[in-house]
Structures are given as structure tokens and as C-alpha cells.
Amino acid sequence: MSREPGVAATGGPITDAAVRSRSAVVRELRGGYVVEDVLVGPAGPGEVLVRVQACGLCHTDAIARSGLGGAGFFPAVLGHEGAGVVVAVGPGVEHLAPGTTVVLSFDSCGRCAPCRAGRPSYCVEFLERNIGGRGIDDRVAIRDAGGAPLTSRWFGQSSFGEFAIATARNCVPVEDDLPPEILAPLGCGFLTGAGTVLVELDLRAGETLAVFGVGAVGLSAILAAKARGAAEIVAVDVQPARLAVAERLGATRVVDGTAPDLVQAVRAGTSGLDATFDTTGRASVMAAAVESLGMGGRSALCAATDELTVRPQALVGRSLTYVREGSADPHTLIPELVRMWRAGAFPVESLVRTYGLDELDEAERDAASGAVVKPVILLPAAARPPGGPGVAAGPALS
Ligand SMILES: [Zn+2]
Ligand SMILES: [Zn+2]
Structure with a gap:
């Protein structure tokens, strides 16, 4: 397995190095999604490197691609309904260990009055941390194959790719037996x-x-x-x-x-x-x-x-x-939605259609036309052993 200094080979032991990732890049305003080899990480202080299993396509991704971000926003990696497994943690991250399955939700500071009141979506830094795409400190989490920086802090995750950098705060730990295509949209749309x-x-x-x-x-x-x-x-x-x-x-x-x-x-x-x-x-x-x-x-x-x-x-x-x-605290509501799903009270699987990473343009068209309610991109890490948990194992619609 080839390995350059500071670059961990995908699948190998990962410590503080950047990892190679196939990620979908939007090069310019209104440009399509192009799958490229990029370098993700390493995880900085308070950050987490996640192997993404699935990422939902939310309407806000389409809005960003077609104008919300503005020309200076691009090139960018979008995607903000990621779900996957933590593979490495940065300095200062104590409550998340490698191997933990997580849903990636929006980011917040954790210190301001709304955050302390359990209303993190009204965080005073919400726009910078989520919509700006560059985080609060303008850090670059993903670079293209030539080393050029990409906008990579979209909703604190930019998760349309095999790997993403999230913040410890926007990772919500969940059980590891749930279908990733169900978990992913719990981070924003649902x-x-x-x-x-x-x-x-x-x-x-x-x-x-x-x-x-x-x-x-x-x-x-x-x-x-x-x-x-x-x-x-x-x-x-x-x-x-x-x-x-x-x-x-x-x-x-x-x-x-x-x-x-x-x-x-x-x-x-x-x-x-x-x-x-x-x-x-x-x-x-x-x-x-x-x-x-x-x-x-x-x-x-x-x-x-x-x-x-x-x-x-x-x-x-x-x-x-x-x-x-939804005024929700993801750390409270996402586990609650998981419990509801297990009980058959939140049967969202009938709304989901899965796509490959190279089918994002089609997924966005299908969502815009109304043909599909919730497109979810499945990454290779979502592959499950035969007989493993899957959508088919979920509760049937009554
Ligand atoms: Zn805050
Ligand atoms: Zn969204």
C-alpha cells in the first residue's frame, strides 16, 4: 500500500495524518458534483475524523450550489447529513473514541447563552460555523490532489465523501446496528x-x-x-x-x-x-x-x-x-428519533432512496422534481455483511 509522508493509506492505521478520500467537489457556482481524490484532515483540536457511510442530500446543499455560498465559496465539498464511524480524534477530544458510530449534525459553540440553554441551532456563531463553510477559524479540513484548499467546514462536516472532519460537538454517538441511510438524514432534514x-x-x-x-x-x-x-x-x-x-x-x-x-x-x-x-x-x-x-x-x-x-x-x-x-438539540433529539424508529413510530425508510457518490447530480434532480423525498448517498464503508442490519429490517409501514 503506497504511503506518502503525512498521508495515511485508506484502510490503514490512522493517527494524526491526512487520509485519501474520494469526495464530491463542486468546483464553481452552479457547477456539478465531480468525484475527486482529495486529502482529508488530520483532525485538529476538538475535531474528529469520520469514515462516512452515508450522507443525505438536503435542500440547503442545492441552495449553496446554486448561489447561497456565492462565488468565493467554491471550490467546495458540500454534504451535511453525514453518518459514519469515528476513525481518529484530535487533541482535546475525550468523549469520542475511534470505532464509535456517529450522526453528524450542525455545529455550535457550546458556550454562548442559546447553546447553554439547550438551543444550539440559535448559537451566536451558527452562520459562521455552518453556512460559511470555513468554520470559525477559517481552517482547511480538505485539500484537493494538488494541495489547494477546498471549502470544507460546511455545517461543520462537508461529508459528501469517504472521509470527513467533524467537530466533537456535532458528532452524536448512536448504536452501531442502525442502517446508515436512516441515520444520515436525522442530522438535518428529519x-x-x-x-x-x-x-x-x-x-x-x-x-x-x-x-x-x-x-x-x-x-x-x-x-x-x-x-x-x-x-x-x-x-x-x-x-x-x-x-x-x-x-x-x-x-x-x-x-x-x-x-x-x-x-x-x-x-x-x-x-x-x-x-x-x-x-x-x-x-x-x-x-x-x-x-x-x-x-x-x-x-x-x-x-x-x-x-x-x-x-x-x-x-x-x-x-x-x-x-x-427544528429548535432541536441534536444530542437529545437524534437518540429520541432513533428510539422512535426502532418502535416503528418514525418510519422514514419509505422516504429514502440511495445513490452512489457519482450520482449526486441525479439525486439533486430527483429531489427537485419531487420524484424522491430524501436522496441519501451511500459510501463504500456502508457495505454490510449479508444478513446484517438494513432498511429491510426496519419496521413496516402500517
Ligand atoms: Zn453557541
Ligand atoms: Zn439541511
């Missing part, structure tokens, strides 16, 4: 949907909820609402196929998002709902989500790019918030 219902809205048994936009985030919100014992779950979307999935997963009523009076269609003669959740970010739909609330109701948004205009009177006695990552 966390956001379930967290909004379970943490931010804190939906109670017997309450009513309407979810506007039922992609990966909206459908995981519906699963969480069903698990909480919601009396009514209204799914709103413009794609009949997605509404059919929502119904199968627990929506008690579906509404065509193109209905001429959307608020009236959602309220359906009632005095309004206890909670609403908009995942579309569209101005008219966000406003409808607020207007559909009954007195005392609470509404959450998570994806706005449009301006929002709301009648002040529509907020009388009601609340409206913009959630990040």
Missing part, C-alpha cells in the same frame, strides 16, 4: 421536521396541525405529529403524489396547495388550527399558515427566502417564529 413539532411547537395529544409543503421536512413533521397523538394533521402541497405519501404516513386530511382560498380550505369550517408549519418559504403560503391559526395558535416557518407580509390582527393571541433545525 431533525428539522420532527424537531419543529416535538420541540418548538411542542404539539400535544389532541391538538391540530397543518403542514404546508410535504417534502422531507414536512413529512417528518407529520410523522412526529402522529407520534404525539395529534387529533388532526392537515397536509398541504401542490404535488398529488406527495399528498398521497402524507396520507399514508399519518395526515388525516390533504389540501391542494393551489386551492383558490387556501386558508378556508385548511380551516375547513373550524375556528382555526392549534399549530401550523410552513416549509415552502413562499410569501403567500407563509401568510396562509399564519391566517389558518385559531386563537392561541402558534406557527413556525423554516425556509423563507421571500418577504413575509402578515396582517397584525392575524397575530392577536397567536405566535409566529422562524425555526432553525
